Amino acid sequence: MPAPTPKRAQASSSSAGAGAAAAASSKLPKRRAPAPGRGKQKKVFPEEQGLSHLLSLTQSIAGVTSEKLEAKAQSNREKKLQIEAKRIEDQQRKDDIERRKRDNQSRVGAAGRVKSKAEIKAALKTSLREKSKSRKEARKLKKKAAVGGVDPSSSASVSASTGKPAKKKKSVSFAAA
Structure with missing residues (x-):
């Protein structure tokens, strides 16, 4: 047995009474109980986990990529719906304008347009x-x-645009005067 420390030597030598032993034990520092928990564990390397570790890694990676792809597909669907809605709205606007033009032309008529x-x-x-x-x-x-004596008031002299006979102008001759 190793050499007793002076405190332990005193405690072991003073075994005369129970009171003395209790007094000696009170002088010793109290030890705390170990904290509850797992304690020190051996480090587990991924290589030791084998295929299950690799499978879990690939599943987590595949899950993340599939989530990204699904989000992208959803946003593409929403964009297509927005574009289609805008196209339909524009087409309706054009149809309304064209319909109003046709209605105005039918009311006024072709001669009434500007x-x-x-x-x-x-x-x-x-x-x-x-x-x-x-x-x-x-x-x-x-x-x-x-020159020839044709009557200017004949049917040939009737104006084509007005339908009225051309007016006969008076001519004045200065030679006879």
Whole structure:
């Protein structure tokens, strides 16, 4: 037995009475009970866990990637629905505008619609052409009447645009005066 420490030697030597032993034991420091728990454990390496460890790792990785893919697919579905809804809304708006235009045209009629600047100019040009043609025909008839004696009030001298006979102008001759 190893050499007793002085405190233990005193405790063992003083075995004279129970009171003395109790006094000696009170001088010793009290030991705490070990904390409840698992205690020190051996480290477990992944290689020692074998296939079960690898399977759990692959399942966790596959779970994360499948969640990401599912979230991406869901967002793509939502985007497609939004795009389709917007396309339908735009188409309805176009149809409404076209329907209103058709309704306005049917109410007013083709003649009642507002003419463009080009259409107005074209109409003016055609009316000017018709007027100039009628004046030219009237001049030709007057020349023939003066030369050949054709009656300017005949049916040939009737203006095509108005349907009225051309007016007979008075001519004054200064040679006889």
